[in-house]
Amino acid sequence: MLTFWQVDAGRIQNMLEVVKLSCIREDSVLFSELSFTVSAGEMIQIEGPNGVGKTSLLRLLAGLSSPADGHILWQQTDTLDDRESYHQDLLYLGHLPGVKAELTAFENLFFYHAMHKAVAKEKVWDALAQVGLAGYEDQLACHLSAGQQRRIALARLWLSDKKLWILDEPFTAIDKNGVKVLERLFLAHADNGGSVILTTHQDLQFSAGRLRKITLTRQHLTEY
Numbered sequence: 550m551l552t553f554w555q556v557d558a559g560r561i562q563n564m565l566e567v568v569k570l571s572c573i574r575e576d577s578v579l580f581s582e583l584s585f586t587v588s589a590g591e592m593i594q595i596e597g598p599n600g601v602g603k604t605s606l607l608r609l610l611a612g613l614s615s616p617a618d619g620h621i622l623w624q625q626t627d628t629l630d631d632r633e634s635y636h637q638d639l640l641y642l643g644h645l646p647g648v649k650a651e652l653t654a655f656e657n658l659f660f661y662h663a664m665h666k667a668v669a670k671e672k673v674w675d676a677l678a679q680v681g682l683a684g685y686e687d688q689l690a691c692h693l694s695a696g697q698q699r700r701i702a703l704a705r706l707w708l709s710d711k712k713l714w715i716l717d718e719p720f721t722a723i724d725k726n727g728v729k730v731l732e733r734l735f736l737a738h739a740d741n742g743g744s745v746i747l748t749t750h751q752d753l754q755f756s757a758g759r760l761r762k763i764t765l766t767r768q769h770l771t772e773y
């Protein structure tokens with residue numbers, strides 16, 4: 550039997566199905582009748598101009614807000630019907646770093662994971678090293694730069710066994726080398742059968758066809 554992490558190229562499954570999703574903010578329709586699927590092993594970039602609704606869409610996908618209309622299915626089940634299973638498979642990183650200023654880099658990562666399941670301290674140290682924070686583990690987050698604080702949040706990805714990563718502007722404040730490291734991580738995740746949905750205004754350097762782009766325009770959707 551196939552496990553999630555052994556995706557058979559001939560049997561790529563649709564993991565996430567977005568069906569006729571509509572989003573209204575204040576009195577304004579950001580998008581409506583938005584439908585697309587995300588398969589295991591796929592990386593998707595949601596793009597579009599400022600204010601078009603990318604963050605709003607990711608928040609809907611992560612279950613942090615409710616659509617005006619439509620459905621989001623995870624492995625053929627409506628996420629509203631089994632929110633718990635969906636969230637067990639989901640890692641969402643918002644566009645703010647989401648780190649506690651008064652905790653150290655190590656404490657931020659260790660306590661975040663301890664809330665979900667036990668994690669070995671060595672793994673936390675290793676994850677911080679992966680994001681270039683070796684030597685900064687015991688620094689208070691508030692004493693670190695914006696990019697370093699963002700790296701604490703991103704280090705969660707190295708500890709993650711979640712299938713679906715939804716990442717809002719993960720490259721914000723990250724330097725060029727850090728962007729490359731993240732691109733390699735996303736590719737490895739997808740090659741292992743994971744799925745990544747992200748927003749960014751950057752041009753990413755994946756080989757042709759590896760990153761699918763979905764462009765939001767006011768009330769329109771273009772996919773290529």
Ligand SMILES: Nc1ncnc2c1ncn2[C@@H]1O[C@H](COP(=O)(O)OP(=O)(O)OP(=O)(O)O)[C@@H](O)[C@H]1O
Binds near residue numbers: 601
């Ligand atoms: N909770 C909210 N209440 C009212 N309006 C909101 C709310 N959240 C977002 N909006 C509005 O919805 C629109 C889309 O916002 P959103 O953050 O989704 O855009 P975006 O495409 O992610 O933009 P950016 O590229 O600047 O990050 C904006 O006009 C914003 O002001």
